[in-house]
Amino acid sequence: MNDKELIEVARKYREFSYSPYSNFKVGAAVLTKKGNVYGGCNVENSSYPLTNCAERTAIFKAVSEGEREIEAIALIADTEGPCSPCGACRQVMGEFHINRIIMANLKGDVKVVTLEEVLPFAFTEKDL
Numbered sequence: 001m002n003d004k005e006l007i008e009v010a011r012k013y014r015e016f017s018y019s020p021y022s023n024f025k026v027g028a029a030v031l032t033k034k035g036n037v038y039g040g041c042n043v044e045n046s047s048y049p050l051t052n053c054a055e056r057t058a059i060f061k062a063v064s065e066g067e068r069e070i071e072a073i074a075l076i077a078d079t080e081g082p083c084s085p086c087g088a089c090r091q092v093m094g095e096f097h098i099n100r101i102i103m104a105n106l107k108g109d110v111k112v113v114t115l116e117e118v119l120p121f122a123f124t125e126k127d128l
């Protein structure tokens with residue numbers, strides 16, 4: 001699956017967004033090294049900090065299906081520029097060594113970055 005197709009999966013999952021508090025819908029999709037794809041959306045809660053971002057939903061879906069090796073993650077939202085992942089999601093991406101992050105918006109802007117670029121000096125298992 002190429003980047004454009006992965007973005008389209010993320011776009012589809014964005015529609016499942018449960019975001020009655022922020023009204024900010026986000027979709028994500030991960031591509032595993034086995035070639036499987038898992039989509040996710042943000043899931044909010046009346047206790048706001050319990051909210052799970054779209055990226056972590058997609059990553060946790062993959063991992064809970066036995067996947068460990070993730071090739072890439074795409075995320076999409078209705079943002080001015082390509083949607084950037086939050087710090088918590090960057091840390092979780094680091095845990096599973098996801099190096100290719102495909103940021104997109106509804107208008108079709110796309111920016112591909114590495115984890116190293118968005119999370120320099122990461123705290124990892126090597127620090128323990």
Ligand SMILES: O=c1ccn([C@H]2C[C@H](O)[C@@H](CO)O2)c(=O)[nH]1
Nearest residue numbers: 022024026042053054084085086
């Ligand atoms: O990269 C991001 C940024 C924000 N959100 C969600 C969290 C919350 O539900 C809403 C507003 O922050 O968007 C994501 O899912 N991913």
Ligand SMILES: [Zn+2]
Nearest residue numbers: 053086088089
């Ligand atoms: Zn996040």
